[in-house]
Each structure stands twice: as C-alpha cells, then as structure tokens.
Amino acid sequence: MAKTNPGRFFEDYSVGQILTHAVPRTVSGGERALYHALYPARHALYSSDAFASASGLPASPIDDLAAFHVVFGKTVPDVSLNAVANLGYAEGRWLLPVYPGDTLRSESEVIGLKQNSNGKTGVVYVRTRGLNQRDEVVMEYVRWVMVRKNNLDAPAPETVVPDLTKVVPAEQLVIPDGLDFSNYNFDLAGEPHRWGDYEIGETIDHVDGVTIEEAEHMIATRLWQNTAKVHFDLTFRPDGRLIYGGHVISMARALSFNGLANAQMIVGLNGGAHANPCFAGTTVKAWTEVLDKADTPAPGVGAIRLRLVATKGGEPFELKDENGKYKPDVLLDLDYWALMPQ
Amino acid sequence: MAKTNPGRFFEDYSVGQILTHAVPRTVSGGERALYHALYPARHALYSSDAFASASGLPASPIDDLAAFHVVFGKTVPDVSLNAVANLGYAEGRWLLPVYPGDTLRSESEVIGLKQNSNGKTGVVYVRTRGLNQRDEVVMEYVRWVMVRKNNLDAPAPETVVPDLTKVVPAEQLVIPDGLDFSNYNFDLAGEPHRWGDYEIGETIDHVDGVTIEEAEHMIATRLWQNTAKVHFDLTFRPDGRLIYGGHVISMARALSFNGLANAQMIVGLNGGAHANPCFAGTTVKAWTEVLDKADTPAPGVGAIRLRLVATKGGEPFELKDENGKYKPDVLLDLDYWALMPQ
Amino acid sequence: MAKTNPGRFFEDYSVGQILTHAVPRTVSGGERALYHALYPARHALYSSDAFASASGLPASPIDDLAAFHVVFGKTVPDVSLNAVANLGYAEGRWLLPVYPGDTLRSESEVIGLKQNSNGKTGVVYVRTRGLNQRDEVVMEYVRWVMVRKNNLDAPAPETVVPDLTKVVPAEQLVIPDGLDFSNYNFDLAGEPHRWGDYEIGETIDHVDGVTIEEAEHMIATRLWQNTAKVHFDLTFRPDGRLIYGGHVISMARALSFNGLANAQMIVGLNGGAHANPCFAGTTVKAWTEVLDKADTPAPGVGAIRLRLVATKGGEPFELKDENGKYKPDVLLDLDYWALMPQ
Known part of the structure; x- marks a missing residue:
C-alpha cells in the first residue's frame, strides 16, 4: 500500500461527503508574534490585551486572518492538492474569537460538484468549518476549486451547484x-x-x-x-x-x-x-x-x-x-x- | 477627508506638545523567540527563567533592546515618517524590566525645535516614554530627527534646543x-x-x-x-x-x-x-x-x-x-x- | 586577557573532562511556532494540546528535534568551534518530553580522544546531556567531531575510543x-x-x-x-x-x-x-x-x-x-x- 498522500481527485468527491482534516493546532503567543512579524499588522484589538479588554473581550484574540489561515491550511491535503485553480470564496463568517491556548481543527462538507465539459477537470464546492477544543465552530466559509480527474473514464457526477448568497x-x-x-x-x-x-x-x-x-x-x-x-x-x-x-x-x-x-x-x-x-x-x-x-x-x-x-x-x-x-x-x-x- | 496618515511635518510640531502613539502591544514568549531567531542573542538573563530567578528577578525579561524597539516602533508614524535623518539619542534609561504578558505603549513630548537655515527642514527633539499596562514608565529616551517642512511658508518656530546630558x-x-x-x-x-x-x-x-x-x-x-x-x-x-x-x-x-x-x-x-x-x-x-x-x-x-x-x-x-x-x-x-x- | 572565545582545540580536551555549556534556555510557544514556520512539521502530537492529551500526555511537547537542537546548540562553543568535521552520532535517547516553560541546559563528558596520524587534528568523543530546570536529563547522545590542534607540538593523548552500540x-x-x-x-x-x-x-x-x-x-x-x-x-x-x-x-x-x-x-x-x-x-x-x-x-x-x-x-x-x-x-x-x- 502506497504510504504517501496523492491527494483527492475530482472523481473521489461526492456531495454530502464529510472530510475530517488532519493535524489539529494549538495556537499561542508564538503564532501571534509571527503573524505580526510577517505582515505589517497593527489593528489594536489584535495587538494589545489592554485594548481588547477595554473593548469587552477577555484578551486580545489571534488575528482573524491568522485563524482563517490555520483553518484553511488543514484543508489543503484533502481539497486542493490536485487543484488547478482556487476559484472563489463565499458565505464566510467568523463566529468566535480564537485565543492563545485554543486548539483548532477543520472539517469540510462537499456541497457541490460540476464536471467541466473537457472531461478532465471539475469544480468541487466545500463548506469548511473550523472548530476549537470545545467543538465550538469558530469560523466557516464556502470555497470552490477546480480539481483534476485522475481517472478520465470515471463517470461525471450529477451536477450540483450550491445556491450561495452573494x-x-x-x-x-x-x-x-x-x-x-x-x-x-x-x-x-x-x-x-x-x-x-x-x-x-x-x-x-x-x-x-x-x-x-x-x-x-x-x-x-x-x-x-x-x-x-x-x-x-x-x-x-x-x-x-x-x-x-x-x-x-x-x-x-x-x-x-x-x-x-x-x-x-x-x-x-x-x-x-x-x-x-x-x-x-x-x-x-x-x-x-x-x-x-x-x-x-x-x-x-x-x-x-x-x-x-x-x-x-x-x-x-x-x-x-x-x-x-x-x-x-x-x-x-x-x-x-x-x-x-x- | 483623507483617511491615510501623511505623517507630521516640521510645522506640525510645537514645544510642549504630547504625542500619544498608537497601537499598544502585548508581548509574549513569541516576541522573545523571534528576537533570538533574528539576532544571535545569548545573554543568559534574557534567555533563561532559571538564570533570571537566580539573579533575583521574577522571570526572564524580554530583551532590553526588544523593549526599546517596541517602544520606538510606535513613535515612527508620529515622529519620523517624514524624517530625512535620525540624528541622535540621549538620556536613555531602562526603568523596569518587561515580562511576557506586559502591554507596552508609548508617548512623546516635543522638547525642542530648530528650523534649519535652508528653510526646508528642521530638527525635532522628543522625549519618548514607554509605559506598561499599569501606566508605569518602563523606559525613556530623547531622540532628535530632521523632518521636512510641507508648507515652506510656515513661519519658523522659536528655536528651543534642549540641554541634554552627554x-x-x-x-x-x-x-x-x-x-x-x-x-x-x-x-x-x-x-x-x-x-x-x-x-x-x-x-x-x-x-x-x-x-x-x-x-x-x-x-x-x-x-x-x-x-x-x-x-x-x-x-x-x-x-x-x-x-x-x-x-x-x-x-x-x-x-x-x-x-x-x-x-x-x-x-x-x-x-x-x-x-x-x-x-x-x-x-x-x-x-x-x-x-x-x-x-x-x-x-x-x-x-x-x-x-x-x-x-x-x-x-x-x-x-x-x-x-x-x-x-x-x-x-x-x-x-x-x-x-x-x- | 583576551576576552573572546577562541574555542577549544584538540589538546584542550582530556578524557573524563566535564564541560558545562553556557546559556540555559527557557522555551515557550514561541519556539514551537517558529519550528513549525521553519519546517513543514505536522506530527499531531507536537501540534495539538488536545491530541497530546488524548495520547496521555499533559500537553503538546516542544518537537523532539527542537529539544535536540536547543541541547546541541549549547555545545557548539565548547565542542565544535574549531571542528573540521562532525563525524557521527550514537546512543541518542529522548528521556523526557520538553514542555513550554521548561528551561534547558547542556553538559558534556569527554569520553574518547584519538589523535590523527597527521598530527594536526584529532577526534573528540563527547556524551552530551540536556537537563531541565529540575535537573532531570531530558535527552542524551554521543557525538564525535574532528578538531584541529592549535599547538602542533602538544603531545598526543592516550587513545581512548569508546565502545558505542551501533x-x-x-x-x-x-x-x-x-x-x-x-x-x-x-x-x-x-x-x-x-x-x-x-x-x-x-x-x-x-x-x-x-x-x-x-x-x-x-x-x-x-x-x-x-x-x-x-x-x-x-x-x-x-x-x-x-x-x-x-x-x-x-x-x-x-x-x-x-x-x-x-x-x-x-x-x-x-x-x-x-x-x-x-x-x-x-x-x-x-x-x-x-x-x-x-x-x-x-x-x-x-x-x-x-x-x-x-x-x-x-x-x-x-x-x-x-x-x-x-x-x-x-x-x-x-x-x-x-x-x-x-
């Protein structure tokens, strides 16, 4: 049995499928410091416990986009390893702030599939949720990518294009x-x-x-x-x-x-x-x-x-x-x- | 109203003015790890809680110069965005160690002004203080920079050159x-x-x-x-x-x-x-x-x-x-x- | 007295010598975040407190190799500053996980010496131990390096080659x-x-x-x-x-x-x-x-x-x-x- 991950191809997805993404991640002040070292990030709420506290939060959360990247990164081996293009995002919401000490994991549901007319690729729609160590959803978003077929003879799935709010x-x-x-x-x-x-x-x-x-x-x-x-x-x-x-x-x-x-x-x-x-x-x-x-x-x-x-x-x-x-x-x-x- | 910060020009300063610098910052072990990854810093007091504790401190502080950089960085948008040159430092003192979990902010007082004879630039002297979340001053220093005038017709301010100890x-x-x-x-x-x-x-x-x-x-x-x-x-x-x-x-x-x-x-x-x-x-x-x-x-x-x-x-x-x-x-x-x- | 460290030369070592390596180090979530930013490290036990906890550990430890690097780094000024080559490792064991907040230091014992026939270099064998703030050994390994002689007239030491398990x-x-x-x-x-x-x-x-x-x-x-x-x-x-x-x-x-x-x-x-x-x-x-x-x-x-x-x-x-x-x-x-x- 081959041990390395070849990634999923278009024919490997089906609507309703749940993908449990690997490698949960505990974040700390280290992730925050690195985020601020890599980007000129200065929004005060994500920089200062005192400012966050004066705004009614228990402490300064991890930057909203850092939380997004952690959640997103986990989906790559299951969703976009064989992607030709990242086509779009929709219906993204941040539902809970993420604090140092929280552990994030991700799961996705396949909510749409559409094989392209060339028969070589197709579009996969997933709704991804990031969850913390208390199984609370901290964010969710829909993403769709164009993925290659590996077996070109695999039958085209029924086309399901989700109705996404603009x-x-x-x-x-x-x-x-x-x-x-x-x-x-x-x-x-x-x-x-x-x-x-x-x-x-x-x-x-x-x-x-x-x-x-x-x-x-x-x-x-x-x-x-x-x-x-x-x-x-x-x-x-x-x-x-x-x-x-x-x-x-x-x-x-x-x-x-x-x-x-x-x-x-x-x-x-x-x-x-x-x-x-x-x-x-x-x-x-x-x-x-x-x-x-x-x-x-x-x-x-x-x-x-x-x-x-x-x-x-x-x-x-x-x-x-x-x-x-x-x-x-x-x-x-x-x-x-x-x-x-x- | 223009939304972006053009920085202050020479004519925007007056002696006695207090500048409250933006974006307070909570520091953590992340800042320390990055400091030690970016510089070959090895002074034991700033590397080991055990060494610091044996030296009478509650824990290993954030490196003295890291604290300086955090305090200094906040002054840039208000002091040196239109600076032609950073001319000097004086009367700098570290007053309190900074520990992971502390939140730093900075404020400066304009203590001197001297327009240059060319009429296009001037020297601004500020005394900057870094404060922690308990409003204790953790460090202070004087810095002077040469800043451009924006409005060349603005009158020259009265020259005030502070008497700084060597x-x-x-x-x-x-x-x-x-x-x-x-x-x-x-x-x-x-x-x-x-x-x-x-x-x-x-x-x-x-x-x-x-x-x-x-x-x-x-x-x-x-x-x-x-x-x-x-x-x-x-x-x-x-x-x-x-x-x-x-x-x-x-x-x-x-x-x-x-x-x-x-x-x-x-x-x-x-x-x-x-x-x-x-x-x-x-x-x-x-x-x-x-x-x-x-x-x-x-x-x-x-x-x-x-x-x-x-x-x-x-x-x-x-x-x-x-x-x-x-x-x-x-x-x-x-x-x-x-x-x-x- | 010269203040800088010239490193030890081959003639400066003797079998049985204990080297106390400098600069103990407290590790935090910052070191972990940097480790994961520098290498594509994804082993779940070192990424997630929740996963580590489900595996019976109190929290997610610092990566095993990060602990090794911290212990190893301290030995460089005493062992390999004048090394021509890093020849081998043996008998390495990780004895205790290292957690954020732990302070590591290293010490080595010289366990073997063999001057090369050219008379200009020799092989030094050391057994290095990493210890935490409770003086518990967290890891140990043997390493041997080829080191230059500074004084070519220094007599060759008695050859001692340790018997190392393969x-x-x-x-x-x-x-x-x-x-x-x-x-x-x-x-x-x-x-x-x-x-x-x-x-x-x-x-x-x-x-x-x-x-x-x-x-x-x-x-x-x-x-x-x-x-x-x-x-x-x-x-x-x-x-x-x-x-x-x-x-x-x-x-x-x-x-x-x-x-x-x-x-x-x-x-x-x-x-x-x-x-x-x-x-x-x-x-x-x-x-x-x-x-x-x-x-x-x-x-x-x-x-x-x-x-x-x-x-x-x-x-x-x-x-x-x-x-x-x-x-x-x-x-x-x-x-x-x-x-x-x-």
Missing part, C-alpha cells in the same frame, strides 16, 4: 460576545476615522507597499501547515514558487491599516478572487472601496463592507478591463465585512 | 528591584570575565559576523510595528530597502556577546549615531571600547559604560577619519551603560 | 510516562497507516521538496543559539554559508510526514552522517527505509527504526556508490527510533 447579510454577522466600542480609544487605535466618516463608494489608496521575499511567504505558509508543494519546491515549477493566496490576503489587509485602522475585526467574507499569481520580488500595494455599511446590536459597533484589492503596481482603483477581466496588475479582489467604532 | 550619570541608572549578582554562575553565562576584569580604554574585537538578508530585517522591523516604507518597499528607493537602524543595534549588541557575555542588562543609552546606511547583503561585525565603570548599590552588580561600534568590514577600532567624519565602513556608534557581575 | 536496543528506549495510543485518532493524525502496516525493508519516497533560503536556515540556527560563524558570515566562506546539519535533519524529518505521519515521537538516535554540505538554494527531498520494528510496554505503542535520507535531487533510494561512498546528492543519512500507534 453577500452575507449584515444581520447574520456574528458579533463577539461582550464587544463594546463605546469607550474606544482612537488615539491608541491609530486613526480618528469612525464608521460614520466612511461613505459608500469611497475609495482609499493605502499608499504603503511591501516587497515580498521567498523566505517570508514560505515561513508564513508553513506556519499554517499548508504544505502544497507549489509554494515550496522550486524544481516543481520552472516559473518560481507560487505565493499562497492567503499570504497576499494578509499582506493587503495589513497594508489597509493606513486608512482603515479602525476596521478592527473581520467578521464576514463575501467573496474573493486571486486575480493573478504572485511571486517573490513583487511589491504588494492595496486599495479599498467602501461597498456597504450596516448597524449592529453591539454598543458603538458598526459593520462596514469593504472591497480590498491587492496590486503589484499600476494605478489604484483600476480593477478590470473593458472585457470584465482583471487587469494584469491586480492580485486579489476580496469582499469582506469588518466591525468599526461608531 | 552621559547618563551612573547614579541615575535604575537597577531592577531585587537584582543580585552575588551568586552569578559564570559557566552558565558563557564567559569568566567579571566587571573587575575590564579596564577603561580596553577594546574588544567581537570577531563574529552576520550577513544580513532582506527577509530578516523586514521580519524584525515589522515585529516592532515600525512601518516606515523605506524599510519595505523596493519601488520606493532605487538603491534598496534601507535597514532599520535598530536592526543594526541589536545585531551588534548580540555579536558583542563574544567578549561581553556578562554585560547582561542595558540600563542606559548615552548616545548613538547611525553613521552610514545599511542594506541587505552587508556582513555586520562589531567592536567595543570600555568608556567608564561605576559601582552600583545592588549586590555584586557593577555598571560599565561601553562604546559599541558596528561595521561592514574594514579594520576594528577605526572610527573616524582625520576630519572627524565616520569612516565609510562604520554603521553604528552607540554609547550605553550595562550591568555586570563584580 | 543501535540503541529497543528495550532501552524510554517511553514518556502515560503515553497511550489505544484511542489514537488516525483521521486527525493525517494518515491511516499503523505500525503493523510497515514492513522491514520497505522504502518510502516522501515526494515533497523544499527549496531552502539563506534567511530561513540562519533564523533557525540562531534560534538554537548555535553561533558557529560558518553558518552566518558570507565573508568567512567564499563558497557560501554552510547550512547547519540540524536544519537538514529537521527539514527531512518534517518532509517524512508524508508517508510517516504516525511516526509521532523520536525516542532514539542510533547514528547519523552529514554526507555532503548543504547551501541555500538547495531543494531538499527525503526518503525512508524501515530498518526494524519492536514492541513496547506502552498501550498501543510500537517502536519503528527508520533510516531517513535527505537528498538534493537525484533518484530516491540511492545512497552509496560501489566504493561505499555516499553519492553526491545525499545530504543526510540518519538512523532513528520512533513511536507509532499499533
């Missing part, structure tokens, strides 16, 4: 228990702009840029125990090690501090596209468009829906060409909900 | 409560040389060298939440990403272990100059000159004043040319007080 | 107190293969590869406080910074997860050779041969003896040429015992 409705966002921005300290948070200062349609150029090195993206990707060889093995890809898409997400989100320092917590992921591949040597920049705003029941807390775009140069605020295709400089187009002080 | 007097150094080197274990510390073995005027070539990589200095600088773009954005500076001066300080201090393993704690910063810029690929070496010695009231604890020089090659012990200018191979000239076993 | 007998392996794999969760561990599924003589190609960067191996080597300048100073070695052999060991062991996910704990080190030097830019791959199997008294726990080979390319399963010399692509040949669920 945007998580504001009223379904989960606000952490106790969160209260009534006494929010804008000086310590870094910017004076509150929820009311942002207008729908407003765009923000986050100005700063970071040139990415090979060592950095590999250190980050390993930390999330994502071991897809495209990210690590130069002999495997003649064009260079492909940077994990989540590295670009975290880099862009951290860069967006400059202009969105008070968009403290990510609570919803409406959609996302990795528009072009990213390689070491790229200087990543970011811009944001305000898509929507909503009230929340938590004291002083507003929700804001943002489009976060990462680029490798070019002008800000240019996303697609006349044919609706992403411009070549665009790396990421992410649609998320964050919580801000009102 | 050297922190030994009797003003603060020894951590309980520190006791009476039972100091020289075997575990790594060298037999005690305070009495060093003579004023003595010079030490620390022998070892480290060639710096881009990924390392960026990881370090982000960890301190110092986001000045000169350190990160290759497209911003055609000559390469400038390495944060503090990275060179920590590298040189760590290299000085070889010959100064018992200069355990830095407690005073008398002055410092970043003599030449440093870029990735540089091999940093270091040498030290003993400038002064003093007794302290703590049992078995002596103070030693050291000049620490970082170079990028060349001969040790060569600092300045005949015109009093730093030689081109000199990166750093730092004057500090440390505590040693007697 | 393989640690299975009954001498120490199983951590309480370890119990009766309720082992193979889904969470990542692979279904149990101890009974592996046959003596079986070989496994671990498939994955990692291309190593300078920043990564230096960050790792510093973390273990191994400051041998060959690893850090590009001006010291014209052919490049030599990668610490332990970095290759950890990389190969982590890669072996793919096929040996259930070889959870390393408990014995029978031997090891660094067959060829490794430099940045190398893509490390790994393969394993099953050498032996043995039962243990712990419930559900079997021992498996494995040959782990790291390569820089070439075909798997090729080790030596017709003259018994390692092939040029072989980096490491390691012989160890691990514990697996039965």
Whole structure:
C-alpha cells in the first residue's frame, strides 16, 4: 500500500461527503508574534490585551486572518492538492474569537460538484468549518476549486451547484460576545476615522507597499501547515514558487491599516478572487472601496463592507478591463465585512 | 477627508506638545523567540527563567533592546515618517524590566525645535516614554530627527534646543528591584570575565559576523510595528530597502556577546549615531571600547559604560577619519551603560 | 586577557573532562511556532494540546528535534568551534518530553580522544546531556567531531575510543510516562497507516521538496543559539554559508510526514552522517527505509527504526556508490527510533 498522500481527485468527491482534516493546532503567543512579524499588522484589538479588554473581550484574540489561515491550511491535503485553480470564496463568517491556548481543527462538507465539459477537470464546492477544543465552530466559509480527474473514464457526477448568497447579510454577522466600542480609544487605535466618516463608494489608496521575499511567504505558509508543494519546491515549477493566496490576503489587509485602522475585526467574507499569481520580488500595494455599511446590536459597533484589492503596481482603483477581466496588475479582489467604532 | 496618515511635518510640531502613539502591544514568549531567531542573542538573563530567578528577578525579561524597539516602533508614524535623518539619542534609561504578558505603549513630548537655515527642514527633539499596562514608565529616551517642512511658508518656530546630558550619570541608572549578582554562575553565562576584569580604554574585537538578508530585517522591523516604507518597499528607493537602524543595534549588541557575555542588562543609552546606511547583503561585525565603570548599590552588580561600534568590514577600532567624519565602513556608534557581575 | 572565545582545540580536551555549556534556555510557544514556520512539521502530537492529551500526555511537547537542537546548540562553543568535521552520532535517547516553560541546559563528558596520524587534528568523543530546570536529563547522545590542534607540538593523548552500540536496543528506549495510543485518532493524525502496516525493508519516497533560503536556515540556527560563524558570515566562506546539519535533519524529518505521519515521537538516535554540505538554494527531498520494528510496554505503542535520507535531487533510494561512498546528492543519512500507534 502506497504510504504517501496523492491527494483527492475530482472523481473521489461526492456531495454530502464529510472530510475530517488532519493535524489539529494549538495556537499561542508564538503564532501571534509571527503573524505580526510577517505582515505589517497593527489593528489594536489584535495587538494589545489592554485594548481588547477595554473593548469587552477577555484578551486580545489571534488575528482573524491568522485563524482563517490555520483553518484553511488543514484543508489543503484533502481539497486542493490536485487543484488547478482556487476559484472563489463565499458565505464566510467568523463566529468566535480564537485565543492563545485554543486548539483548532477543520472539517469540510462537499456541497457541490460540476464536471467541466473537457472531461478532465471539475469544480468541487466545500463548506469548511473550523472548530476549537470545545467543538465550538469558530469560523466557516464556502470555497470552490477546480480539481483534476485522475481517472478520465470515471463517470461525471450529477451536477450540483450550491445556491450561495452573494453577500452575507449584515444581520447574520456574528458579533463577539461582550464587544463594546463605546469607550474606544482612537488615539491608541491609530486613526480618528469612525464608521460614520466612511461613505459608500469611497475609495482609499493605502499608499504603503511591501516587497515580498521567498523566505517570508514560505515561513508564513508553513506556519499554517499548508504544505502544497507549489509554494515550496522550486524544481516543481520552472516559473518560481507560487505565493499562497492567503499570504497576499494578509499582506493587503495589513497594508489597509493606513486608512482603515479602525476596521478592527473581520467578521464576514463575501467573496474573493486571486486575480493573478504572485511571486517573490513583487511589491504588494492595496486599495479599498467602501461597498456597504450596516448597524449592529453591539454598543458603538458598526459593520462596514469593504472591497480590498491587492496590486503589484499600476494605478489604484483600476480593477478590470473593458472585457470584465482583471487587469494584469491586480492580485486579489476580496469582499469582506469588518466591525468599526461608531 | 483623507483617511491615510501623511505623517507630521516640521510645522506640525510645537514645544510642549504630547504625542500619544498608537497601537499598544502585548508581548509574549513569541516576541522573545523571534528576537533570538533574528539576532544571535545569548545573554543568559534574557534567555533563561532559571538564570533570571537566580539573579533575583521574577522571570526572564524580554530583551532590553526588544523593549526599546517596541517602544520606538510606535513613535515612527508620529515622529519620523517624514524624517530625512535620525540624528541622535540621549538620556536613555531602562526603568523596569518587561515580562511576557506586559502591554507596552508609548508617548512623546516635543522638547525642542530648530528650523534649519535652508528653510526646508528642521530638527525635532522628543522625549519618548514607554509605559506598561499599569501606566508605569518602563523606559525613556530623547531622540532628535530632521523632518521636512510641507508648507515652506510656515513661519519658523522659536528655536528651543534642549540641554541634554552627554552621559547618563551612573547614579541615575535604575537597577531592577531585587537584582543580585552575588551568586552569578559564570559557566552558565558563557564567559569568566567579571566587571573587575575590564579596564577603561580596553577594546574588544567581537570577531563574529552576520550577513544580513532582506527577509530578516523586514521580519524584525515589522515585529516592532515600525512601518516606515523605506524599510519595505523596493519601488520606493532605487538603491534598496534601507535597514532599520535598530536592526543594526541589536545585531551588534548580540555579536558583542563574544567578549561581553556578562554585560547582561542595558540600563542606559548615552548616545548613538547611525553613521552610514545599511542594506541587505552587508556582513555586520562589531567592536567595543570600555568608556567608564561605576559601582552600583545592588549586590555584586557593577555598571560599565561601553562604546559599541558596528561595521561592514574594514579594520576594528577605526572610527573616524582625520576630519572627524565616520569612516565609510562604520554603521553604528552607540554609547550605553550595562550591568555586570563584580 | 583576551576576552573572546577562541574555542577549544584538540589538546584542550582530556578524557573524563566535564564541560558545562553556557546559556540555559527557557522555551515557550514561541519556539514551537517558529519550528513549525521553519519546517513543514505536522506530527499531531507536537501540534495539538488536545491530541497530546488524548495520547496521555499533559500537553503538546516542544518537537523532539527542537529539544535536540536547543541541547546541541549549547555545545557548539565548547565542542565544535574549531571542528573540521562532525563525524557521527550514537546512543541518542529522548528521556523526557520538553514542555513550554521548561528551561534547558547542556553538559558534556569527554569520553574518547584519538589523535590523527597527521598530527594536526584529532577526534573528540563527547556524551552530551540536556537537563531541565529540575535537573532531570531530558535527552542524551554521543557525538564525535574532528578538531584541529592549535599547538602542533602538544603531545598526543592516550587513545581512548569508546565502545558505542551501533543501535540503541529497543528495550532501552524510554517511553514518556502515560503515553497511550489505544484511542489514537488516525483521521486527525493525517494518515491511516499503523505500525503493523510497515514492513522491514520497505522504502518510502516522501515526494515533497523544499527549496531552502539563506534567511530561513540562519533564523533557525540562531534560534538554537548555535553561533558557529560558518553558518552566518558570507565573508568567512567564499563558497557560501554552510547550512547547519540540524536544519537538514529537521527539514527531512518534517518532509517524512508524508508517508510517516504516525511516526509521532523520536525516542532514539542510533547514528547519523552529514554526507555532503548543504547551501541555500538547495531543494531538499527525503526518503525512508524501515530498518526494524519492536514492541513496547506502552498501550498501543510500537517502536519503528527508520533510516531517513535527505537528498538534493537525484533518484530516491540511492545512497552509496560501489566504493561505499555516499553519492553526491545525499545530504543526510540518519538512523532513528520512533513511536507509532499499533
């Protein structure tokens, strides 16, 4: 019996299948320190126990996207080892903050399958849940990927395309228990702009840029125990090690501090596209468009829906060409909900 | 209203102004592990709880320079985003050890202003304090930087140049409560040389060298939440990403272990100059000159004043040319007080 | 008196000598996070408190090889600063798991000396012990290195070559107190293969590869406080910074997860050779041969003896040429015992 994991191929999935992903992970201050060393992350709620405590939380949680990466990384051996492309995200919600000492694991349910007309690949839809050591769901999201068939003679499965909401409705966002921005300290948070200062349609150029090195993206990707060889093995890809898409997400989100320092917590992921591949040597920049705003029941807390775009140069605020295709400089187009002080 | 931070310009400062710096930071074992992974730091008091405990401290503190970097990093967006040059340090004192779990924040007072004769820049003097979650001052230092004017028509402020002591007097150094080197274990510390073995005027070539990589200095600088773009954005500076001066300080201090393993704690910063810029690929070496010695009231604890020089090659012990200018191979000239076993 | 450490030369050693190595080290979640960021380490017992707890341990220990590196790193200034070659390992045993909060120190006894016929070098054998803050031995191993003489006129010592066992007998392996794999969760561990599924003589190609960067191996080597300048100073070695052999060991062991996910704990080190030097830019791959199997008294726990080979390319399963010399692509040949669920 072959001992190594060849990954699942398209014909290995069936709708309703539950995938228990391997290698649970206990996170600590080490993961937080590394996250802040790898990205220019500065949101105060994820940096300071005192700030988090003044906002009604028991301590400063692990960064929202770090929790996402831990949950996501576990799915790679079962979902995307033979993936040709990561096609999209939807219906993502952060349900519980993750604290140092928590142990995370992931499981996914296959919720859709659609073989492509070429007969060589198909699209697999999974809903992934991250759970802590108390079996509480800390986050969930839907992701779909294009996966190769191994046995081209395997019959096409019945096509099931899940009906996914385009945007998580504001009223379904989960606000952490106790969160209260009534006494929010804008000086310590870094910017004076509150929820009311942002207008729908407003765009923000986050100005700063970071040139990415090979060592950095590999250190980050390993930390999330994502071991897809495209990210690590130069002999495997003649064009260079492909940077994990989540590295670009975290880099862009951290860069967006400059202009969105008070968009403290990510609570919803409406959609996302990795528009072009990213390689070491790229200087990543970011811009944001305000898509929507909503009230929340938590004291002083507003929700804001943002489009976060990462680029490798070019002008800000240019996303697609006349044919609706992403411009070549665009790396990421992410649609998320964050919580801000009102 | 523009949402991004343009930084303060010379005309935005006034003497007496208090700057509350953003993004408090809780430190943990993660910060310590990273500090020791980024620099060849080996001073036993900062490496071992058992050693620190045998020296009268409750646990091993976060490295003195790591605490400095955390405090310093917070000042960058308010003090040096538009700085042309970091001109000097003075009157630096470490007042309380920082332990894992502590949350640090920084505030600065503008204590001096002097517009340059060209009318385009000016020198800003700030006294910065780092505070913990109990509002205790853990360290303080004066720093002055040359900052650009944005509005060249803004009137020159009244010139105020603070009267700074050249050297922190030994009797003003603060020894951590309980520190006791009476039972100091020289075997575990790594060298037999005690305070009495060093003579004023003595010079030490620390022998070892480290060639710096881009990924390392960026990881370090982000960890301190110092986001000045000169350190990160290759497209911003055609000559390469400038390495944060503090990275060179920590590298040189760590290299000085070889010959100064018992200069355990830095407690005073008398002055410092970043003599030449440093870029990735540089091999940093270091040498030290003993400038002064003093007794302290703590049992078995002596103070030693050291000049620490970082170079990028060349001969040790060569600092300045005949015109009093730093030689081109000199990166750093730092004057500090440390505590040693007697 | 010269203050810097020149290291010991061959004539400085005598059989029976005890070397107390410097700089004890407290480990935390920071060291674990860094270990997992530097290597694609995924063994569940070292990743999850919950998994470790379900296996009868109080918490997830620091990775077995991380503990080894901490213990080993301390010996470098006393044993291998003037070493020409690291010749071998034997009789290595992990005796107690190391947990976050533990403080490690090392001591070695010189157990053998043999001057080479050229009169310029000699072989030094040391037995090293790692101890925790309770003075319990957490691991021990024998290592021998070829060391230069400084004074060529120093008389040759009496030759003492210790009688070392080729393989640690299975009954001498120490199983951590309480370890119990009766309720082992193979889904969470990542692979279904149990101890009974592996046959003596079986070989496994671990498939994955990692291309190593300078920043990564230096960050790792510093973390273990191994400051041998060959690893850090590009001006010291014209052919490049030599990668610490332990970095290759950890990389190969982590890669072996793919096929040996259930070889959870390393408990014995029978031997090891660094067959060829490794430099940045190398893509490390790994393969394993099953050498032996043995039962243990712990419930559900079997021992498996494995040959782990790291390569820089070439075909798997090729080790030596017709003259018994390692092939040029072989980096490491390691012989160890691990514990697996039965």
